[in-house]
Amino acid sequence: MRELLQRYEDKSPEIVFHWNDPETEAEGWVVINSLRGGAAGGGTRMRVGLDINEVLSLAKTMEVKFTVSGPAIGGAKSGINFDPKDPRKKGVLERWYKAVSPLLKSYYGTGGDLNVDEIHEVIPITEESGVWHPQEGVFTGHFQPTEADKINRIGQLRQGVIKVIENPSFSPDVTRKYTVADMITGYGVAEAVRHYYDIYGGDVKGKRAVVQGFGNVGAAAAYYLAQMGAKVVGIIDIVGGFINKEGFTFEEIRDMYLNKTGNTLNASTEGLIPFSQMNEEIWNLETEIFAPCAASRLITEDQINRMIDTGLEVISCGANVPFADKEIFFGPIMEHTDAKVSLIPDFISNCGMARVFAYFMERRVQMTDDAIFNDTSQTIRNAIENTYQNNSSKQNISKTAFEIALKELL
Secondary structure: OHHHHHHHHHOOOOEEEEEEOOOOOOEEEEEEOOOHHHOEEOOEEEEOOOOHHHHHHHHHHHHHHHHHHOOOOEEEEEEEEOOOOOOOHHHHHHHHHHHHHHHHHHOEEOOOEOOEOHHHHHHHHHHHOOOOOOOHHHHHHHHOOOHHHHHHHHHHHHHHHOOEOOOOOOOOOHHHOOEHHHHHHHHHHHHHHHHHHHHHOOOOOOOEEEEEOOOHHHHHHHHHHHHOOOEEEEEEEOOEEEEOOOOOOHHHHHHHHHOOEOOEOOOOOOOOEOHHHHHHHHHHOOOOEEEEOOOOOOEOHHHHHHHHHOOOOEEEOOOOOOEOOOOOOOOHHHHHHHHHOEEEOHHHHOOHHHHHHHHHHOOOOOOOHHHHHHHHHHHHHHHHHHHHHHOOOOOOHHHHHHHHHHHHHO
């Protein structure tokens, strides 16, 4: 695996597009690792301090993810070094998508990512630039449909991603009109845990869980874990967090979800523990399940070791590359963790949105909540079962999953 990984990491990306905004200090990159299958896909993120190396690592991560989620295309990513809270953000995105629109028309498909919203920013702004849909390039380059079929399938994709969830089994509150895009990634993170116990042995019910991050992914993961009977004992977010060693009730987790402020816990909630205190205490909680769903490259070896000492069994990654390693993929912290506990890699556990895109790109699919969510769940289960068939041990799950993916790519 190490040799395969080194070959994959060392391979230069096929296309690098570099942009400097003429009106602000914003700088952006599209990195297309390869045009495997004629196209590449990966979302657009924005944050202060982002650089080309981060975009490159995420593009390579996306390519690995597509071996699980489909379609069989190359990995790509867009990244903009700019403050997402700056009031000039909309103008930056408008100029950015205008600059990259030829790629989006021809062979690159994008979507939302960190600090860039799929529904309210990516779709409307790319439309203004003459792109039918931010995934149009994947249709053009990979599927190569007729014009009529392209229109129909883009319509299906457009409708599906922003579909309002009507089934109360999948929505914290159907009156609030949560969409598939709001919930699917966190749902997949939770489902990965459920399938892990089902395949490797055990039951998620009654297991204690810690969730890091309470944005779209972390909040939804906490909600679905609680719904399936896990006891969420700790939540840490940028504004602070909560601890309940007996486990919060499903109703309490649901209320936290419904009352969150944007992509964070509600800082005015009674009993909120300050971040500095949470960041010291949460790693010592007795827990079997850990769902890191905050930013990339945060988790230290000390934090992981403290969780292992409390009885940690499985990690389901909501964040891409959650460990504080310099390496693109399999750094020493991740390798250490994988050898000690069951580590479900990000390209399996958080593939929900990528899978939804792939699902709606197919010719004709069911547009029901059950069909959409069950498709993501089954895709994740298939990947975990495939890993189990190659290695039935509860250790080195990520190493095995990477070997399977890299053999397909190299």
